Amino acid sequence: MAHAQLLISYGQAFVAPDRRLHRSSMSVRFPEPPLLKAKGGCAVISDSLSRNTLAKQAGDLSVRGFLADYFSTPDHWDVKTSATRVLRALNSWCYGQSQHVQTGSFVSSLSAVVFRERDAHLFHMGDTLVFRLRGAEFEQLTRDHVTDLGGYRYPSRALGMDGSVDIDYTHLPMKQGDLFLFTTQAVGGTLLPSDYVRLIREDASDLDAACERLANEAKQRAQERGYGGDQFCFQLVRIDELPEESSDHPGQLYGELPIPPELAPGSRLDGLEVVAVLSRTAQSRVYRVRDVYTDREIVMKAPSPELSLRNAYLEHFLLQQWVVERVNSPFVVKVVEPSRPRRYLYYLMQHVEGETLRQWAERHPQANLSQRLDIANQLGKAVQALHHRDILHQQINPDNVLIDLHGKVVLTDFSACHMREVDGHRHSGELLRQVGFNEHTAPEYALGDSVGRRSDQYSLASTVYWLLTGALPYTLTPNRLRSHTDLEGLTYRNARTSNPEITPDLDEALRRALDPQRALRFRRLSEFIYALRLPLGRRTVSEKPRQESRHFWQGVAGILLLLLVLSWLLR
Template identity: 80%
Template sequence: MTPVQLSLSYGQAFVAPERRRHRSSMSVRFPEPPLLAAKGACALISDSTLRNNLAKQAGDLSVKGFLADYFSTPDHWDVKTSATRVLRALNAWCFSQNRQMSDGSYVSSLSAMVYRGREAHLFHMGDTLVFRLRGAEFEQLSRDHVTDLGGYRYPSRAMGMDSGLEIDYASMPLKQGDLFLFTTQAVQGTLMPSDYVRLIREDASDLDAACERLAVAATGRAQERGYGGDQFCFQLVRIDALPEASEDRPGRVYGDLPIPPELSSGDRLDGLEVLSVLSRTAQSRVYHVRDLHSGREMVMKAPSPELSSRNAYLEHFLLQQWVVERVKSPFVVRIMEPSRPRRFLYYLMAYVKGETLAEWARRHPQACLMQRLDIANQLGKAVQALHHRDLLHQRIHPDNVLIDAHGQVVLADFSACHLRDVDGHRRSREVIRQLGLTEHSAPEYALEDDVGRRSDQYSLASTIYWLLTGDLPYSLAPNRLRSHTDLEQLAYRSARTLNPEVPVALDDALRRALDPQRALRFRRMSEFRRALRPPRIPGQDSAEGSTQRPRESTRFWQGVAGILLLLLVLSWLMR
């Protein structure tokens, strides 16, 4: 007998006068059973302010962004961890974009409810509304976070409003027949609780029709009271069936899989044949593999068989695939999906046919400055792509940079990559401590100070300095610092003393990006990247133009002098 699974139905209605901009967004996603068991189903509603020129975009972004990232989180994360981390990452992106905008913003209220097993999980910020109808009991589950300014009501604690995000969280048991209503602040002052119950119960079998009745009634009530027909949107979700209590678990998830045994060339695992062993460290194993079904060559990364289940790196390993999947850039290695279900704990990456930056530098000692700056610019784009997704790489050095036969740079090895959030710094430090620091690590890692994007900027600049000069910028490697007083020993060695071809402006940029004090480095990666652009070499045409311009200028002034001389002679003759 097939076990009963979670089942739900939903309906929607949206009404907005043409003269007003649409500013709300809502959605329901009910995934296939394997994902449904691990992550559940989602229902969301988002709303921005009427006076926001990007209101519609803000509402759509928060809903689509949450759905895209939530269902991609690692299976071993629980609902609260997954949703909270996704919302904080989304908020950080929206807030960073808002700081660069003068006309409109990505600020929006958002209510998201996740139905998994026999429980519902509500995540709420702003002033959107969520109600539950159970029998004849109609209860508001969300809290209104509203601020009155100049007679207008604005949402507070909303998505994208501040760098930190306060999220209201609540979990509750589900019952078959529960109805959840999602709507926006515009409905306040129109319908009473009894109206909701009556209009929904009038014919609860058709949820779209029930939402239409609510929209028509709210619009009519608003017009009767003289404040016009604002936009109204309603979304109803009904719980049709619940799994048995014994079935309320995600099953064998990614985090429960065993660590692969030690593998060698010729071994096979999950339809993958090991072609070679790329690296063995105390924390991980990296193999070059071929899919026996498709013939694709890929890179398999797995934890070291010696790791215990409580090891901080093992916990971090479970996040690496999700972290890298968030980045879409040709300069960052791609995650590959296996052609069959995994029976062991590992993830697959695209295989880059090339060599590390360290190997490239040894084979091309005579490479010109332009070639080296091209590599530096590509590497800067890779790091900037990570930062756009609020990620820190934390281990940028020549052995983690790959260059293919066409000169394409690909940043790899995300063993220390960290999603910047409130509770992750302690675990990140534990992982860095296990992996160890490199000579390109920023000083704050050795001194256990706060780290951030400028820490990656230091590692990037140190790697570029090495690429241009073959040496390090300081006689004392920052990873050997023991106290803050040791910072005084870090005296920058000009790159021009080691490579006279380095322009003065580039040397000054490297000096700033490599400042031992994190606060004194470039504020944004884009500023540093602008300094990495190759110096402009004038072409033949521009050279000719530069010689012609002085000639033209000389002829002009000669003509002026001749005219003045003629006028002077005429004035003498007329006396």
């Protein structure tokens, strides 16, 4: 008999004197059918080092983070693409957080199985354990990545251990009745394969009870052998029913969503009516559209109809919406979820009523330094919000910055955005080369050198320099460099010659952020943003009380001197 959808049962058991101090974490999530068909269901287990003071936090964070982000990935991504990108992004975040704590780390082993349609997809890092019981066959599916140091075993590959991570991936066709067991290295040396089979089969109808039997038996064996038996956890997932075989695979990388045709004002697509064409490039189309059901105006971005399915930009287009959704900042444009299912490949963003930074500068030639620096600071916060999520914008320039009717800055256009560890090992500059360099692009892109956050720092500083002076910092624009010897032709123009309001300190900050050598720029973007804030009046405000205080005490001293002279004269 064929079944319409995947059905599972699961059970769990912990052995711990205090559950709050347990270093392991596990969870199972099977969503409702629409999401279940697109993304499947997940079972995850993680385990941190016993000597890690942040073990509990690391384990819980990795499990919650994976489940939250995996089910938020686009429906048209396949399982391997979604899980791999989520794990790499999570790894970067954990690694970054570990650099800011004095003791402990956010390092943990992790194994996750995604059950979708009739297949299981296993993703593994470190030394957590996943077994499959099929009939009488009990098989370990994961491979231990451990190193022995001084008698202790440490994971040699785990989540958050390094800036990059290798992920074991295994694709497993499922059969009805398959049982997947998740546990940790603490169980080593306690139970034999025959013990697992016996204890699970004793009453396979109650998976929670089966996990309890496994935990209690492992604890007893550990105590008999004279070592700690208080850190065991077991999770069982049983495949109760499988869906019927189908040739429909909506989770393929490009899905079955075709690229929209060329649209014009008045055209309709998925209940969205085109109001205006905002942009047409070789890579994309941007339209202002109106939802005919809600009457709301939003912006639609779609790939160019001329792109082939093998085009690198099209592959990246599928990433853009997910990347932008991860950023929560008032200074970064927000993605809008469609009110109806999409039949074409595009994504929607909020419509910002306003003008580009270039248009604003043309309309406000008399704007003072304080007004311009306020815009520069807002733009800096937008870039900072991206960097906090390990995202490089790579296209910061006056045409990608909007100023709304209230003077608020909104950063837009993520055509070349790059997420560390999400875009794989491909050099992110290749994508920008395809999208196109501009006069604010950092020199390292044109020279094919490695890029990073300081590359965005250069583009931000170049845009701010242009905003404050109306000119560019170099006669030779970096996007026209042909070799490293051309860097010698980049001589910085003193910003104060174009705008005398600029302080020497601000000019020096601009010069440093615009250094042709990436390594010589500010180490952190926050340092440059701080330098932009100082001329807004912080120094003058802080100096004013000191000047008033100095005048007061000078007056007091003068009066005392006068009284002293009078006392002498009256003697």
